Amino acid sequence: MTTALVIAQLVNGVQFGVLLFLMSAGLTLVLGIMNCINLMHGSLYMMGAYLAAAAYGQTHSFLIAAAAGVLGTMMVGVVVERLVMSRLYSRSHLDQVLATFGLILFFNEVVRIVWGPAALSMEMPRLFAQPIDLVGLPYPPYRFAVLGVGVLVAGALYLLIHKTRTGIVIRAASANPAMTRSLGVNVKLLNMLVFGLGAALAGLAGVMASPIVAIQSGMGEPILILTLVIIVTGGIGSVRGAFYGALIVGVVDTVGRTFLPMLLRQLLEHSYAQAVSATITSMSIYVLMAIVLAVRPQGLFR
Amino acid sequence: MTISLHLNEQERTAAATGRAARLGRMQPRHAAALVLFAALAAVPFIATFAGGPYLVTIASRIVIMALAAIGLNLVLGYGGLVSFGHALYIGLGAYAVGIATQHGLDNGLAHIAIALGAGGLLALVLGAISLRTSGMAFIMITLAFAQMAYVSAVSLRGYGGEDGLQIAGSSRFGPFDLSNATVLYYVAFVLLAAVALLTSRLVVSRFGMVLRATKFNEQRMVALGFKTFRFKLIAYVISAMICVIAGILQANLTHFVSPAYMQWTVSGELIVMVVLGGMATVIGPIVGAVVLLLIEDQLSGIDLGLPGGADAFVSAHWLAFLGLFIVATALVMKRGLYGTLVGEGDKL
Numbered sequence: 001m002t003t004a005l006v007i008a009q010l011v012n013g014v015q016f017g018v019l020l021f022l023m024s025a026g027l028t029l030v031l032g033i034m035n036c037i038n039l040m041h042g043s044l045y046m047m048g049a050y051l052a053a054a055a056y057g058q059t060h061s062f063l064i065a066a067a068a069g070v071l072g073t074m075m076v077g078v079v080v081e082r083l084v085m086s087r088l089y090s091r092s093h094l095d096q097v098l099a100t101f102g103l104i105l106f107f108n109e110v111v112r113i114v115w116g117p118a119a120l121s122m123e124m125p126r127l128f129a130q131p132i133d134l135v136g137l138p139y140p141p142y143r144f145a146v147l148g149v150g151v152l153v154a155g156a157l158y159l160l161i162h163k164t165r166t167g168i169v170i171r172a173a174s175a176n177p178a179m180t181r182s183l184g185v186n187v188k189l190l191n192m193l194v195f196g197l198g199a200a201l202a203g204l205a206g207v208m209a210s211p212i213v214a215i216q217s218g219m220g221e222p223i224l225i226l227t228l229v230i231i232v233t234g235g236i237g238s239v240r241g242a243f244y245g246a247l248i249v250g251v252v253d254t255v256g257r258t259f260l261p262m263l264l265r266q267l268l269e270h271s272y273a274q275a276v277s278a279t280i281t282s283m284s285i286y287v288l289m290a291i292v293l294a295v296r297p298q299g300l301f302r
Numbered sequence: 303m304t305i306s307l308h309l310n311e312q313e314r315t316a317a318a319t320g321r322a323a324r325l326g327r328m329q330p331r332h333a334a335a336l337v338l339f340a341a342l343a344a345v346p347f348i349a350t351f352a353g354g355p356y357l358v359t360i361a362s363r364i365v366i367m368a369l370a371a372i373g374l375n376l377v378l379g380y381g382g383l384v385s386f387g388h389a390l391y392i393g394l395g396a397y398a399v400g401i402a403t404q405h406g407l408d409n410g411l412a413h414i415a416i417a418l419g420a421g422g423l424l425a426l427v428l429g430a431i432s433l434r435t436s437g438m439a440f441i442m443i444t445l446a447f448a449q450m451a452y453v454s455a456v457s458l459r460g461y462g463g464e465d466g467l468q469i470a471g472s473s474r475f476g477p478f479d480l481s482n483a484t485v486l487y488y489v490a491f492v493l494l495a496a497v498a499l500l501t502s503r504l505v506v507s508r509f510g511m512v513l514r515a516t517k518f519n520e521q522r523m524v525a526l527g528f529k530t531f532r533f534k535l536i537a538y539v540i541s542a543m544i545c546v547i548a549g550i551l552q553a554n555l556t557h558f559v560s561p562a563y564m565q566w567t568v569s570g571e572l573i574v575m576v577v578l579g580g581m582a583t584v585i586g587p588i589v590g591a592v593v594l595l596l597i598e599d600q601l602s603g604i605d606l607g608l609p610g611g612a613d614a615f616v617s618a619h620w621l622a623f624l625g626l627f628i629v630a631t632a633l634v635m636k637r638g639l640y641g642t643l644v645g646e647g648d649k650l
Contacts, residue, residue, distance in 0.1 A: 037438055087633055093438055094384050095632045098577055101570040102628030109622030221566070225449050228442040236438060272459055279457035286450040290431050293443060297434045 004137040009258045010251065011134070015143045017250025018150030022205040023227040024234070024242035025157055026198025032174040032237020033194055036085065037093050039100040041227065042220025043107035044199045048073040048206025049215045050111050053122045062125035069207035070200050077199020081192055089191070108217045119216035146208045153204065154243065161239060170194060174237045226253070229285060233292045235302025244300070249285055256281030331644035335585045338592075342491055346484045358483050359555070364595045365490045366551045371575040371587035372497055373544025378573065379582035380505055381537045382517030383433075384441045386569050387448030390428075391542040393455060393564030394421050395549020400467045400559040410473030410480070417546050425542030429535050448569055455561035466560025473554055480554040490551050494588070497544055502584045504540075513537050514582075578631055580638030589640040598624060 027041045052069030056062065084103065088096045123129070124142045131138035161167040173180040173190055181187045205223075213219065230249050234241020260277030268276060292300055342365065349357040370392055377383040398417035407413075432443045461467045472481040480486045504510045516523045516530045523530050553559050562568075571594065579590025601620035604613050616623060636642075 031438060035438075037441060084629060084633070091632075093441060094378070094573070094577065094581075097384060097386065097441060097570075098573060099629050099632035101573070102625045102630075102632065104625070105567075105621050105628065106625030109619050109625065113619055113622065225446065225566070229446050232435075232439050232442045232446070275457040275459050275463065279454055282453040283450060286446055289443070289446060293435055293439070294431055297436075297439070299439070 004135040005258075007135055008137055008139055009255050011139070011143060011147070012258075013251035013254035014247065015147045015150070015250070016254050017247040018147055018154070019205050019209055020223070020226055020230060020250050021154060021243055021246035022150060022201045022208075023223060024230045024246050025154075025239050026201035027227055028231045028234070028237055028239060028242045029170065029174070029194050030198045031231060033170065033177065034085075034089050034191055035177065036089050037096040037100065038085065038198075039097060039224065040080070040103040040107065041198070041202055042224030043104050044073050044077055044202035044220070045206040045209070045223055046111065046215075046217070046220040047076050047107065048203030049122075049210040049213070049219065050115060050120065050206075051203070052207040052210050053120045053215050054115065056122055062123075065122070066204075066207045069210070070203045073203025073206065074196050074200040077202075078192060078196045080199075081195040085195060086188070086191065104221070111217050117217070119214040122210040122215060124211040142211060149204075149208060153201070157201075157239065166193075226285070229289050231299075233289045233299060235299025238299065238301040241299055241301030248288070252285055252288070253281060256284060329644075331583075331585065331640075334589075334640065334643055338585060338588060339495060342494075346487055355483060358487050360595070360599055362483070362487045362490055362551075362555050364591055365487065365494050366548050366555060367572070367575065367595060368588040368591035369490065369494050369497060369551070370545045370548035371572055371579070371591050372494070372501055372584075373541040373548065374572045375576045375581065375583075375587045376501065376504075376541040376544070377534075377537050378576050379586070380510065380517065381513050381534055383534060383538070384573070385432075385444040385538070385541075386441050386566065386573065387444035387446075388542070388545050388572050389564045389566065389568035390448040390451045391421050391425065391545035392549040392552060392568065393451065393559070393561070394424065395546035395551075396553035396559040396563050397455065397458075397461070397467075397549075398546075399473060399550055399553035400469045401461055403469050403471050404461065404467065408471045408474045408479075410475040413473045413550060414547075417550050418543055421546035422539055422543055425539045426535070429538035429542070433531060433534050433538065445566060445569070448564060448566060452561050452564045452566075455564055462560065464561060466558055466562070469553055469557045469559065472557075473550065480551075486551070486554055490555075493547065493551070497547075498584050498588065505582075505584070509533065509536070574628055574631065576638075577635060578638055580641030580644075583638070583640055583644065586638050586640040590638065593639060597627065 023041065023045060027038060030036060030038050030041075048069040051072040052065040055068035055072075056065035059065065080103065084099055088099055124140065125145075128140070128142040128145045130141070132141045133139070159167075161170060169180065169185055169190060172183075173185065173187065173194075177187065206220075226249055230242055230245035233249075234243075234245035257278060260280055261273045264273035264277050267273070342361070345361040346358055349355065349361075370388065373391075374385065374388045377385050395417045398420060399413050402408075402413055402416055428444075428447050432440055432447065435443055456464045472479045472486075474480075478485070480489060505514065512523065512528055512530070512533050516528070516533060520530050549563070552563065575590035575594050576587050577590070578594055579588065580586025598620070601623055602617055604617045604620070606613060608616075
């Protein structure tokens with residue numbers, strides 16, 4: 001029983017880490033290449049979930065819903081990039097923070113206007129709905145599917161960045177944007193491409209999370225903050241750093257929330273143990289970040 | 303931008319010009335400041351004729367947030383350090399009052415001592431860690447620390463947890479207390495004026511000049527032998543403590559404190575106030591707080607008789623309009639409202 005629970009929670013943790021990686025990978029590229037703070041990445045995640053749920057409501061096909069979520073979010077991302085972000089690249093971080101903060105408020109309200117204030121929900125794809133046996137514990141295979149898709153995308157991203165010409169340009173722009181521009185790379189196009197890619201990844205994370213979480217306005221913000229912690233810890237612009245950071249944060253968050261209450265229940269009253277362990281878990285993530293930054297201010301992989 | 307040994311001399315000249323202007327023709331920025339403070343001072347009188355107690359409440363909220371915005375401006379405007387976590391210190395000040403009152407301690411001086419002590423210490427530790435980073439990472443780490451405080455506040459089950467804590471009472475100073483709305487308003491107003499005055503002195507002092515010069519060129523200041531880290535840390539602690547004071551007042555205004563006081567959106571709003579009003583100006587954050595909070599108040603209760611139920615739509619979804627307004631502010635505003643009026647930024 002306990003071993004099974006540990007394994008199940010570890011899988012949950014890795015699966016959450018994979019979701020976080022999809023968010024962080026896109027955002028770390030945007031931050032690293034355009035040197036531009038984007039706080040509305042969580043809103044893109046939210047848009048992914050909402051668009052998928054809306055498409056699913058119309059078609060009852062998970063595949064179409066997923067496609068709508070990813071492509072729709074990418075389009076939202078490209079429009080936002082053209083209309084707002086592209087005017088901000090040469091401005092101070094402060095202006096970028098302000099504009100994207102305004103965009104968060106805007107998108108949170110847009111989903112309320114379009115889909116109403118109540119939370120939406122989304123069914124798991126039928127193929128993965130039947131629980132399977134995980135060392136004696138019924139476990140939803142959907143989470144394995146999320147894990148699989150995440151690993152596939154991580155692999156594809158690795159190939160894109162390390163084995164293709166586009167990837168070389170992206171890495172060059174991340175290391176030295178001015179030099180890349182002077183070598184004749186169309187930086188405007190590259191920016192749009194990278195922002196669209198980041199938006200699509202955030203949309204994908206939203207789609208995959210949509211059957212597991214409540215789809216509601218503001219759902220992107222807790223994820224955004226974890227994503228920012230991961231990026232700062234891993235090193236801004238480093239996809240590798242985002243990968244390890246996301247896995248660590250995902251596992252620590254999930255495992256801490258499950259097992260700390262069990263430990264603390266021996267010492268404290270039930271509901272109190274729950275609350276305290278949630279705090280300790282969140283704290284441990286921030287403490288990890290603080291230690292990393294105190295020792296290596298540029299992040300682990302930078 | 304000249305940073306050299308002539309700093310003090312330039313500053314003396316500037317101060318002399320300012321004095322001359324005050325004696326003779328009044329400069330627009332002094333006139334603006336005077337009008338602003340006169341209007342704020344008159345609010346309770348106006349409220350007896352029109353607007354009623356609600357006007358005093360909203361004006362108190364404005365004055366308290368303006369105080370916090372002045373605090374933030376010290377690091378954001380003068381120090382060039384974009385802290386996205388100053389709501390943490392507002393919440394801390396409010397919780398100090400709430401928790402102390404819950405334990406039967408209603409002595410205002412004790413509230414202040416506890417809040418400033420705890421806030422100063424926390425700011426010292428968090429500042430020392432955050433200031434090791436700069437630029438983008440600094441923004442995110444301050445946001446993360448504020449979020450950490452937010453989840454800690456949620457877990458304070460004994461003090462209301464996520465729902466927050468009703469505060470039964472006010473900070474008491476001998477025979478006086480802050481339960482009367484007008485008294486509270488004037489206390490907040492006097493504190494705002496005092497902090498504004500102190501800030502205007504501080505930023506032209508040696509400390510302020512080093513801080514502002516560090517914003518423009520830290521390497522050069524290090525080369526000149528200044529321990530810039532210490533200056534930035536002290537500025538961070540002072541600015542945090544100003545926000546703590548705002549939090550104490552806020553708790554006395556609402557008789558309530560909840561984790562929402564530390565929410566990251568509050569930190570965001572503080573930044574909007576500073577930028578909207580004018581960074582690195584003494585009066586700018588006050589102007590920004592007045593304008594932003596009045597816009598919020600008007601949007602959420604809009605009643606212009608617009609056709610097609612537009613009023614109801616705007617007041618239900620006012621946050622969307624606020625969001626677009628903030629985006630526009632970021633894209634268009636270079637120096638803020640007050641900064642544009644006085645026509646000078648933070649020049650050295």
